[in-house]
Amino acid sequence: MSTAAASNSRYGMVIDLDRCTGCGACMVACAVENNVPVPPPEAGERRGITLLRVYRAENGRPFPEAETAHLPIGCQHCDEEPPCVTVCPQNAVEVDPETGIVGQIPARCLGCRYCMAACPYHARYFNWWDPAWPAGMERALNPDVAPRVRGVVEKCNFCHGRLQAAKAKAAAEGRSELKPDEYVPACVEACPAGAIRFGDLADKSSEVARLAREPRAFRLLARLGTEPKVVYLSDRDWVRQLGDSGGPALGESHG
Amino acid sequence: MSRLRSILPPLLGLLLGLAAGWAAFPYLLYEHEAQPLSFSHAAHAGETLGLGCEDCHGFEPDGTFIGVPPIEQCAACHEETIGDSADEAILVRDYVQPRREVPWRVYSREPDNAYFPHVVHVREAGIICERCHGEHGATSTLRPFERNRVSGYSRDIWGKRISGIATVASDGKKMSDCLRCHATEDVAASCQDCHR
Amino acid sequence: MTTTWTRRDALMVMGGSAVGLMLSPLPWKLLDDVAIRTQNHPWAVPAPRGRRTSRLTRCSLCPAGCALRVRSVNGRPFALAPVPGDLASRGTACALGLGAAQLAYHPDRLTVPVRRLGPAWMTARVPVAPTGAVHLVSGWLRETQRAAGPEAVAVLDGWPGRERSLRYRRFLASVGGGTYIAAPDEGAFLARFSGLLDPHPGPLGADLEHASAVLSFGTPPLLPMSAAERGLTLIHAGPRRPAQAALADQWLPIRPGTEATLALALAFLLLETPGSGMLANLVAAEREPLLALLARFTPEAAAAITGLAPAAIGQAAMRLRAAGPAVALAGIDAAAGPLAPGDEIAIALLGVALGSVGRVGGILPRAGLPGASEDLERVAIRDLPAVPDGSIHLLLLDGADPGLALPWSLVATKLAPGARVVSFAPYLSGMATRADLIVPAPAPLEGLAEIPGSPVLAQAALGVAAPLLSPPPGCREPGDFLAAVAAATGLPEIEAAPVESRLRRRVEAIHRAGRGTVIRAGGGEASELSALSSSADLWDLLLAGGRWSDAPDPPPRLHSALRLPPGSLALLAAAAGGGAGQRPARPREVLLVPIGIRGAVGTGSLPPALAKLCRESDLWPAAGDAFVHPDTASALRLRDGREAVLVTTAGSGRARVRIDRGAMPGVAFVAIGPGAAEFGATPGAREESLLRLCVPAAAGSWRVAPATLREV
Secondary structure, eight states, X not given: OOSSSOTTOOEEEEEETTTOOOOXXXXXXXXXXXXXXXXXXXXXXXXXXXXSEEEEEEOOOOTTSOOEEEEEEOOXXXXXXXXXXXXXXXXXXXEOTTTOOEEEOTTTOOOOOHXXXXXXXXXXXXXXXXXXXXXXXXXXXXXXXXOOOTTOEEEOOSXXXXXXXXXXXXXXXXXXXXXXXXXXXXXXXXXXXXXXXXXXXXXXXXXXXXXXXXXXXXOTTGGXXXXXXXXXXXXXXXXXXXXXXXXXXXXXXXX | OHHHHHHHHHHHHHHHHHHIIIIIHHHHHEEEEOOSSOOOHHHHHSTTTOOOHHHHSOBOTTSOBOOSOOHHHHHHHHSSOOSOOHHHHHIIIIIITTTOOXXXXXXXXXXTTBOOOHHIIIIISOOOHHHHHGGGGGOXXXXXXXEETTTOOXXXXXXXXXXXXXXXXXXXXXXXXXXXXXXXXXOOOSGGGTBO | XXXXXXXXXXXXXXXXXXXXXXXXXXXXXXXXXXXXXXXXXXXXXXXXXXXXXXXXXXXXXXXXXXXXXXXXETTEEEEEEEOTTOTTTTTOOOHHHHTGGGGGGOTTBOSSOEEESSSTTOOOEEEOOHHHHHHHHHHHHHHHHHHHOGGGEEEEESSTTSHHHHHHHHHHHHHTSOEEEEOOOTTHHHHXXXXXEESOOOSEEEOTTTOSEEEEESSOOOOOHHHHHHTOEEEEEESSOOSOTTTOSEEEXXXXXXXXXXXXXXXXXXXXXXXXXXXXXXXXXXXHHHHHHHHTOOHHHHXXXXXXXXXXXXXXXXXXXXXXXXXXXXXXXXXXBOOOHHHHHHHHHHHHHHTOBTSTTSEEEOOOOTTSSOOOTTOOEEOGGGSOTTOEEEEEEOOOOOSOOOOHHHHHTTEEEEEEEEEOOSBSOGGGGGOSEEOOOOOTTXXXXXXXXXXXXXXXXXXXXXXXXXXXXXXXXXXXXXXXXXXXHTOOOOXXXXXXXXXXXXXXXXXXXXXXXEEOTTOOOOEEGGGSOSHHHHHHXXXXXXXXXXXXXXXXXXXXXXXXXXXXXXXXXXXXXXSTTTSOOOTTEEEEEEEOXXXXXXXSOOOHXXXXXXXXXXXXXXXXXXXXXXXXXXXTTOOTTOEEXXXXXXXXXXXXXEEOTTSOTTEXXXXXXXXXXXXXXXXXXXXXOGGGGSOOOTTSOOSOEEEEEEEO
């Protein structure tokens, strides 16, 4: 959209793993923002929808040197030929050239789940069941997010409803540019430790662009060449190893 | 002669089929529902009062479109009857006084997964209301709401004509109708700009 | 022309019609429309449409009272988000608060009073009309007064210090002197500390705004955000690494139950320092025997008991000495509760040795909120252990809880046979399932709620949570309900003013006192309370999400010395040298330590989004998980993920084994609380919390219990 957004932004996230305490506020905020209900009991722990999911990792040392790190992983919004875009038979997912956001349109999806197999980050989730809400809660849902139906795949889309709302607000105020903090996804807003930050990676002066250039920045599975727009930070070597980025990619930064 | 005789049945069938598809089908497909009250836009927007579209169908400060206004809007003037029409009396008695929302049928109601921000089109793109809604503001009564019996949506979305091809700019609010303008203006090319 | 129409002709007509139809929109449009129709299932929930609003408020789920931005559609809140600019909470809110908009719709939520049909083992409940509930309780009240007198009527208040707490006490006064029990909360340690000082200074608080170091035994207190940002040194002593590892500067992994040992060892090192002058803070008569006791706990001796290295103890002492104003606090663990009295006395002694008593950045007198400490005759605030066993015939359970666990067994021993229990909880969960009658209070977000600040801090604070939803008609404010009960029983009338007017009066009293600063929600500098010309302005500011905090000027002084009550030395010696924690575990034994996250272990219910989080991630320990070190597991022949039976002297229960390399060997950390699996389950099917296996000591703590764990 040439209105209300700098042309050709590349929205990305920087997640500081040394600040993340594993409190789960981001996961709760994500579920509330995206109208994700509690699935039925048979869902177990893998068949629910967790658009952002925080994983626990340990350093493998015994007590008392055992340490945990927490990794919030959602869609990495790959910049370079996202695998899910390539495999989708329905063109239900595409990279928005203006914002860089990889957008999933559940209305087009036919539920083949090819994209779920293709995604190396396991960031895609299938709606096995229709959403069921406790009585009364269906009136207290986020109006900016369309209701779900079963049989379609979903993933994090950087709270695109909030981008739409921010653009509408800017238009109401007669602006065409968004202010820097006007559009933040729910997880970024929720994190009490400030571990998740969001912004335009293409804007060299933005905080995320600056952090992404730091030596402690790394990306997950960078060796696959997906060029994810989600960058992780950590001083701890064992945490950086978790990125499985391959030798030369460790510490390499992309502007 | 016999050739004529032999083409007659299929020709007759063809005509029947075409008539059924082009004439009977649109007649049967749409169910007419009257609006709960006969509201005259002309009386409100005309020369006497001079209300503009945005005076009732305006925007919140955050850009959300008010849409069909809530009962408070009518109550601002119609706390008691100020005219002599029967419908106004019903409005005041059954809706304004108990503060009950009038169950208007919305002609342009889009599906939940379509996102149409009025504010961007009106304020930024500068499109006038009549471009998409026709001369609705000049009507003295509300036309009946034509509901597609199968899909549940308004006839205005598909378009007046059963072929779905629009002759006037304000007819039809399908994706293809929106894309006509978006393509020429070269804006909002991504799926997520309009879909949730 | 006469022709006969043959079957062939008919077929031709049909064929032609088919072609005609195909050339018309009918089949294509019909297919399209049918596809659309099938996507709009009758059971599909449409997106809410309507007017959106956004406002600021504060979270009422715990004393932190974080600022929140509430987004609503059609007047219904659907999302809560933290407020970055708020000076008190600085953009924080926890997972529980962020899901709070869903609490009003929880399946366990009660909208009318319900009573149990029969004896305690029955789970079926029937609704009761509010007036019926009043008469029921009134009848029980009369029975109790006749059979056992007014002291047999008790209120267990989960969050003392609120205006509602005052109402409970007024009700008990009108009964003729009932028993008001304050559940253990964050302020319990400081209340005990106060009792150990002579002259008695009244309520105490820790001046964390100015402290440089905090040594926390057990869960660190809710630190004021400004202190955390300033770079407060936090040393945490306990058997489990705190989740906020990023915040704690040092973790002292001591065996469970050895807190007193560490405290005494540190006190010894600090008092030994020449010129510390702290000895003056001990009443002269007790110095010799106390110092003799402390001398037994050299770093080496303490190391042997606690499991730390002697150097670590020395290092911690040095750090505390060098840091500047330092405070030692006995935290209350969400699941494991308060420390035992012996431990608390040892930590108080450490506080004296640190020189924190009466010092800025240390332990100072704390002015309470106006209206909180009305002198109500015959209604003293009591601890649960101080209540005689079997003395309560009618127990009223306050429903709001700041998320701390309390084993039912501790409460049950105080009940007489045939005692009646009434709960005011909004949900049928936790302790409310033990009640004969539940008269639900409004759920969070429904009704005006008061948020007193943490009782640990030296400066009192107050926030208010604005009502965002209307409560269902069957929900009653507990104070209003009790006023009706008092009227029905013919007791001296107690005030039935609505919540708002009573809170306004409290705010007026704060305004009259003229002290302190206020902040507005959403940002801006703190300003003096005196700048607000009327109490109505203060009320409006609070209702819009602001907060008041006390700023006594000049800072209060404290000149008291520690005077240990008789028997304390023996208690200290026992706690430090021979408590349950230090008995070497017998070969097949582990030490059971309950763990849980604050807010997920108390009476309340988890918001659905949080239940989902528990199920779909490892972040919050799921109820029933028992975390053990691999060595402990192999010694007990336990395998990861298997069902196991946990047995203590209090009973037995099922747990799931989880191998955790970070767990302390010899300890089983058992997660308690409403588990994710319980969401939506019928109350009868709910798994019993393993908290009941914790053995409550006579003095009311249940931190650690010897247990056996074996695979099923």
